[in-house]
Amino acid sequence: MKSILKELVGGKALVFIIVLGLGGSFQNGFHLTAISSPSPYIQSFINSSWMHHYGDVPGEKTITFIWSAVVALYAFGGLIGSISVRYLTSRLGRKGTMLLNSAIAVVATVIMYISKPAYSFELILVARFLNGFGAGLGLNVHAIYLGESSPKKIRGMVTLTVATFLSLGKLAGQFAGLREILGREEWWNILLCVPTVFCVVQLAVLPFFPDAPRYILIEKGNTEQCKKALQCLWGPGDYKLEIEEMAEEQVVIGGEHNKSLLDLVRDKHLRWQVISLLVINGCIQFSGVSAITVFSFNILLEAGIPVDKIRYVTLGIGASEVLVSITCGLFIESVGRRALMWTGFGGMSVIMALITVTLYLKDYSFVIPYITVILIFLFIIFYGGGPAGTSISLANEIFIQSYRPAAFMFIGFLRWLGFAMLGFIFPFLIAALKSLSFVLFSCVCLIAALYAFFILPETKGKTPLEISQEFKNIRACGSSKEDAVCLETKL
Numbered sequence: 001m002k003s004i005l006k007e008l009v010g011g012k013a014l015v016f017i018i019v020l021g022l023g024g025s026f027q028n029g030f031h032l033t034a035i036s037s038p039s040p041y042i043q044s045f046i047n048s049s050w051m052h053h054y055g056d057v058p059g060e061k062t063i064t065f066i067w068s069a070v071v072a073l074y075a076f077g078g079l080i081g082s083i084s085v086r087y088l089t090s091r092l093g094r095k096g097t098m099l100l101n102s103a104i105a106v107v108a109t110v111i112m113y114i115s116k117p118a119y120s121f122e123l124i125l126v127a128r129f130l131n132g133f134g135a136g137l138g139l140n141v142h143a144i145y146l147g148e149s150s151p152k153k154i155r156g157m158v159t160l161t162v163a164t165f166l167s168l169g170k171l172a173g174q175f176a177g178l179r180e181i182l183g184r185e186e187w188w189n190i191l192l193c194v195p196t197v198f199c200v201v202q203l204a205v206l207p208f209f210p211d212a213p214r215y216i217l218i219e220k221g222n223t224e225q226c227k228k229a230l231q232c233l234w235g236p237g238d239y240k241l242e243i244e245e246m247a248e249e250q251v252v253i254g255g256e257h258n259k260s261l262l263d264l265v266r267d268k269h270l271r272w273q274v275i276s277l278l279v280i281n282g283c284i285q286f287s288g289v290s291a292i293t294v295f296s297f298n299i300l301l302e303a304g305i306p307v308d309k310i311r312y313v314t315l316g317i318g319a320s321e322v323l324v325s326i327t328c329g330l331f332i333e334s335v336g337r338r339a340l341m342w343t344g345f346g347g348m349s350v351i352m353a354l355i356t357v358t359l360y361l362k363d364y365s366f367v368i369p370y371i372t373v374i375l376i377f378l379f380i381i382f383y384g385g386g387p388a389g390t391s392i393s394l395a396n397e398i399f400i401q402s403y404r405p406a407a408f409m410f411i412g413f414l415r416w417l418g419f420a421m422l423g424f425i426f427p428f429l430i431a432a433l434k435s436l437s438f439v440l441f442s443c444v445c446l447i448a449a450l451y452a453f454f455i456l457p458e459t460k461g462k463t464p465l466e467i468s469q470e471f472k473n474i475r476a477c478g479s480s481k482e483d484a485v486c487l488e489t490k491l
Contacts, residue, residue, distance in 0.1 A: 012232055022202065023206070024145075029166040030176075033171075035192070043067050066125075077130065079412070081412070088100065089258075090257070099202070103203065142165075143395065148401075155396070159396050163388040167322045218249060223243060249400055250401075253401060264407060267403075273398045276471075285419065286441065288444075332460075337458065338452055342453040355372060457471060
């Protein structure tokens with residue numbers, strides 16, 4: 001523990017992590033949860049704005065359609081932002097892309113703020129798209145930037161801070177949305193502008209930090225600047241071993257440009273890496289965590305929790321996610337990614353099955369709803385201590401430099417497509433299946449747990465080239481003499 005703290009305070013790394021986090025994944029988390037509190041006020045504003053511009057009362061279907069567009073444009077913007085990561089990081093670098101992202105967030109905030117005095121719901125639509133674009137782009141670049149700036153021995157802990165700041169953003173959005181804070185009709189536009197304060201801080205401070213050392217050496221070929229970047233972030237030293245490892249990867253890449261998403265999917269040597277991304281990130285999207293985050297009010301109401309208590313329960317859920325994420329960061333380097341991944345998904349599977357039972361039995365005892373709340377807390381604990389942080393580290397570690405941006409494009413596509421699909425399907429799912437809808441989530445988590453346990457290699461303390469070799473050692477083979485299929489892996 002002391003050695004980790006020494007690493008963080010030896011240079012400017014700790015400040016770098018905080019500045020990057022507040023302008024990165026924090027923004028995503030805040031906008032995910034903050035929008036739920038002012039939703040009735042925004043819908044009321046849409047109604048009055050329509051009347052102000054067109055002179056007649058809009059129909060209920062019109063209001064519902066515009067509100068659906070407000071929600072959907074955030075997801076659409078996130079998807080576009082995610083698939084822009086390769087293009088922008090190749091041309092602007094990691095630091096330049098983060099600064100551009102913060103500038104976009106400032107523009108979105110100005111548009112959101114003036115939408116109310118301008119009586120324009122159209123400006124809300126524009127601002128939500130830009131916020132979504134920034135969330136999709138910023139989350140990916142944040143993870144790439146940290147992963148390419150971290151020493152191998154603490155890489156997992158550093159990249160896990162992406163998930164920590166995401167959960168901090170969710171908690172901040174829930175807290176700011178309380179009626180006692182900014183969750184009032186007259187302040188809804190101010191509430192949605194709050195996180196941009198940190199983007200302004202990032203615009204002011206980040207220029208004084210270097211770009212990612214791996215990007216500087218491998219893509220720009222500047223060894224001296226790479227060494228200066230490492231010294232700036234992590235303190236004095238020659239960093240000979242780290243630079244040699246980067247140089248080896250540069251030789252393997254051979255000066256090739258960053259690969260496209262199509263190149264990633266087509267490359268047969270990366271088959272198991274792509275399958276791992278698809279299984280792990282796909283299962284995260286359909287594990288039920290997005291449903292609990294976005295539809296926690298409906299789930300707790302279905303469980304029988306009093307309406308006036310639900311907001312404070314969700315605040316507690318958000319706080320537990322932050323604490324578990326921080327705790328996970330302290331253990332990820334000693335326990336390893338693979339163990340945290342399969343235990344996290346395994347625990348989530350069991351808990352989702354138990355939630356199905358408690359929702360079914362909620363009318364049999366007044367105690368049952370509170371058991372459901374405890375199970376939801378446990379679900380978030382297993383999620384925050386497992387897939388939430390380790391999936392980000394995994395995506396950074398299993399690809400060499402030329403494929404990493406394309407890999408995050410792929411992850412972003414899965415994330416935002418899954419978010420949009422679940423946001424549309426889940427209300428109908430819980431209305432039709434009630435508690436049985438959680439059985440589906442339980443099965444998805446079980447699939448991910450089995451994949452992580454039996455197939456996924458451990459990436460702790462290994463270079464991208466060593467990890468690539470681990471994945472090459474996974475092979476499916478068929479024998480003409482045996483009616484069996486075997487899966488071999490060096491685990």
